[in-house]
Amino acid sequence: MAFKEDFIKTAEGYVYEYPRAAMTADSVIFGFDGKDLQVLLVKRGIEPFKGAWAFPGGFLRMEETIEECAKRELKEETMLEQAYMEQFGVFSEVNRDPRGRIITTAFYALVNIADVQGGDDAEEAKWFPIDKIPTLAFDHDRILRVAMRKLREDLHFRPVGFELLPEKFTMTQLQHLYEAILDIHFDRRNFLKKMQTTGILDDTGEKENGTAHRAATYYRFNRERYEHFKSKHNFNLEF
Amino acid sequence: MAFKEDFIKTAEGYVYEYPRAAMTADSVIFGFDGKDLQVLLVKRGIEPFKGAWAFPGGFLRMEETIEECAKRELKEETMLEQAYMEQFGVFSEVNRDPRGRIITTAFYALVNIADVQGGDDAEEAKWFPIDKIPTLAFDHDRILRVAMRKLREDLHFRPVGFELLPEKFTMTQLQHLYEAILDIHFDRRNFLKKMQTTGILDDTGEKENGTAHRAATYYRFNRERYEHFKSKHNFNLEF
DNA sequence: ACAAAAGTGTTGTAACTACACCCATGT
DNA sequence: ACATGGGTGTAGTTACAACACTTTTGT
Numbered sequence: 001m002a003f004k005e006d007f008i009k010t011a012e013g014y015v016y017e018y019p020r021a022a023m024t025a026d027s028v029i030f031g032f033d034g035k036d037l038q039v040l041l042v043k044r045g046i047e048p049f050k051g052a053w054a055f056p057g058g059f060l061r062m063e064e065t066i067e068e069c070a071k072r073e074l075k076e077e078t079m080l081e082q083a084y085m086e087q088f089g090v091f092s093e094v095n096r097d098p099r100g101r102i103i104t105t106a107f108y109a110l111v112n113i114a115d116v117q118g119g120d121d122a123e124e125a126k127w128f129p130i131d132k133i134p135t136l137a138f139d140h141d142r143i144l145r146v147a148m149r150k151l152r153e154d155l156h157f158r159p160v161g162f163e164l165l166p167e168k169f170t171m172t173q174l175q176h177l178y179e180a181i182l183d184i185h186f187d188r189r190n191f192l193k194k195m196q197t198t199g200i201l202d203d204t205g206e207k208e209n210g211t212a213h214r215a216a217t218y219y220r221f222n223r224e225r226y227e228h229f230k231s232k233h234n235f236n237l238e239f
Numbered sequence: 240m241a242f243k244e245d246f247i248k249t250a251e252g253y254v255y256e257y258p259r260a261a262m263t264a265d266s267v268i269f270g271f272d273g274k275d276l277q278v279l280l281v282k283r284g285i286e287p288f289k290g291a292w293a294f295p296g297g298f299l300r301m302e303e304t305i306e307e308c309a310k311r312e313l314k315e316e317t318m319l320e321q322a323y324m325e326q327f328g329v330f331s332e333v334n335r336d337p338r339g340r341i342i343t344t345a346f347y348a349l350v351n352i353a354d355v356q357g358g359d360d361a362e363e364a365k366w367f368p369i370d371k372i373p374t375l376a377f378d379h380d381r382i383l384r385v386a387m388r389k390l391r392e393d394l395h396f397r398p399v400g401f402e403l404l405p406e407k408f409t410m411t412q413l414q415h416l417y418e419a420i421l422d423i424h425f426d427r428r429n430f431l432k433k434m435q436t437t438g439i440l441d442d443t444g445e446k447e448n449g450t451a452h453r454a455a456t457y458y459r460f461n462r463e464r465y466e467h468f469k470s471k472h473n474f475n476l477e478f
Numbered sequence: 479a480c481a482a483a484a485g486t487g488t489t490g491t492a493a494c495t496a497c498a499c500c501c502a503t504g505t
Numbered sequence: 506a507c508a509t510g511g512g513t514g515t516a517g518t519t520a521c522a523a524c525a526c527t528t529t530t531g532t
Contacts, residue, residue, distance in 0.1 A: 006261070006338060006339025006340065007258060007339075008251065008252075010251070010254070012247065012249070012254050013247075013254045013255050013256045013257075014254065014255050014256075014257065014258045014259065015249070015251050015252045015253065015254050016252050016253050016255070016259065016261075017252045017253075018252075018253065018261075018298070019246060019253045019301045020253065020255070020259040020260070020261055020262070021259070021262055021299065021301070022245070022255075022257075022259055023259070023260055023262070023342065059257070060260065060331075062258045062260070062333075062340055063333060064333070065331045065332055065333065066329050066331040066342065067331070087328060087329060089326060090305050090326060090329055090344045092299075092304045092305040092306070092344075093304055094301075094302060094303070094304065099245060100245025100246075101245065101301055103262065103305070105329045105331075153392075153396060156395075156474070156475065156476065156477050156478075157392060157477050157478055158478055159478055170484090171484090172483075172484080182474065184474065187522075187523070187524080188484085188485090189485090189486070189487080189523095189524090190521075190522065190523085192485090192486090193520090193521090194476065194520090194521085197520080198476055198478070200478075210531095211482095211483080211530075211531085212481085212482065212483085212530070212531050212532075213481085213482045213483040213484070213529075213530060213531075214482080214483055214484045214485080214528065214529040214530055215484080215529075215530075216483080216484060216485090217484085217485090226478065230478055234477060234494095235395070235421065235423065236395065236475050236477065236493095236494095237395065237433065237437055238395050238396050238473060238475060239395075239396055239397055239398055239437070239439075239465065239469055409511090410511090410512095411510075411511080426495075426496070426497080427511085427512090428496095428497090428512085428513070428514080429494075429495065429496085431512090431513090432493090432494090433493085433494085436492095436493080449504095450503075450504080450509090450510085451503070451504050451505075451508085451509065451510085452502075452503055452504075452508085452509045452510040452511070453501065453502040453503055453509080453510060453511045453512080454502075454503075454511080455510080455511060455512090456511085456512090473521095475520090475521095
């Protein structure tokens with residue numbers, strides 16, 4: 001450990017001159033099944049809130065950043081090494097955790113739901129559609145509301161939607177994804193045009209197969225083109 | 240204190256089973272002088288980084304939330320009871336503070352620069368234009384970059400600009416403010432039209448006086464109208 | 479044959495950009 | 506008189522919203 005030690009270690013534990021809160025990271029893990037936006041919840045195996053559903057999370061270790069902590073917990077739950085993760089708030093109400101003063105930094109993660117096998121954790125983990133979330137442990141209901149708001153905002157600024165889809169996807173999937181996140185309806189033709197004018201989608205030329213309807217074209221998100229053009233200034237007021 | 244105590248208090252200090260980081264709140268306080276965006280910095284009176292400039296900040300107390308902590312520090316520096324404050328990130332690099340494991344939650348605050356008299360703090364506090372910020376203590380350079388990015392994003396979604404101006408302001412002041420934050424130039428006529436179409440500005444009918452040029456109209460931000468109309472859906476991709 | 483989803487084009491409207499001259503005030 | 510900044514209008518372009526019929530494929 002490279003940082004200076006600011007505590008005394010005794011037989012009883014770690015001694016500090018002033019009281020300190022414990023820190024955790026909790027992650028709202030979003031997935032998309034082609035129809036609904038989904039959230040991965042774990043059933044708590046221990047008190048407090050034993051048996052209730054909550055976001056995956058855990059205590060910060062002294063040798064990691066809060067991002068590393070969140071990523072570690074993500075991996076434990078989903079086996080994923082990498083995912084798009086975004087910090088969206090610190091929740092520090094004095095009584096938010098009955099165990100004591102525990103402050104959490106909340107993240108949302110966007111994953112391709114097809115990549116997630118059950119984690120190696122003994123706890124039960126399950127995907128819930130966003131409109132069928134049970135009552136959650138701690139202040140996680142509130143955290144979820146903030147996560148949704150942040151995800152909606154980010155969707156305007158950054159092409160985060162693609163993180164929730166497989167590499168190749170149909171325009172209809174993408175539209176359903178946007179509709180699920182923003183909770184609004186788009187006209188199919190207008191949505192296609194809007195996406196085309198961004199210039200960040202490639203038509204792969206490939207087609208769906210084995211569907212019970214007309215085969216749809218697969219598109220791919222062109223990250224290079226996005227990186228290249230994202231500096232352009234367009235200023236719109238959205239309030 | 241209503242929360243359960245999760246520590247043992249001994250003569251040596253507070254004892255915890257696992258090591259804990261200390262928590263602070265740091266605030267990037269933005270002001271606007273009519274020309275440049277400014278940031279309030281304090282000169283550190285003690286080590287580490289003694290003599291260097293840094294954002295006002297301080298340690299979290301056990302009976303307050305991180306927002307209350309940030310607000311308390313704001314008041315100490317500026318004497319302001321209220322200000323628009325927005326959390327924008329947790330900075331938790333293991334070595335970011337030479338005193339040990341100290342994690343900060345960063346806020347930005349938007350204040351009317353005219354309301355700020357010097358704080359009651361012995362430390363020296365000073366406004367710096369955004370393009371003349373000295374090298375800062377700790378990782379505050381990085382924090383400032385993130386603060387600017389967040390402020391720019393928020394300016395699209397929420398009428399945060401008005402928080403930096405007096406109650407009544409001229410269109411030119413408002414335009415300069417937007418230009419200073421976004422670092423782009425607007426055509427005066429087009430800017431006026433854009434602001435008018437939002438419908439959240441009231442023409443007060445009053446005029447500047449004692450200026451060395453034609454007297455400008457004062458406008459006022461109509462918060463009620465904003466609250467009433469902000470629910471409308473307009474979806475623009477800005478990437 | 480029928481059901482289900484994909485593909486496709488036009489028109490009216492609103493918002494955006496670019497652009498230049500005159501007016502009021504104070505020195 | 507001059508310098509400073511305020512006020513104002515138009516034309517071209519682009520983006521947006523609203524809207525329906527045809528095609529492919531599988532059952």
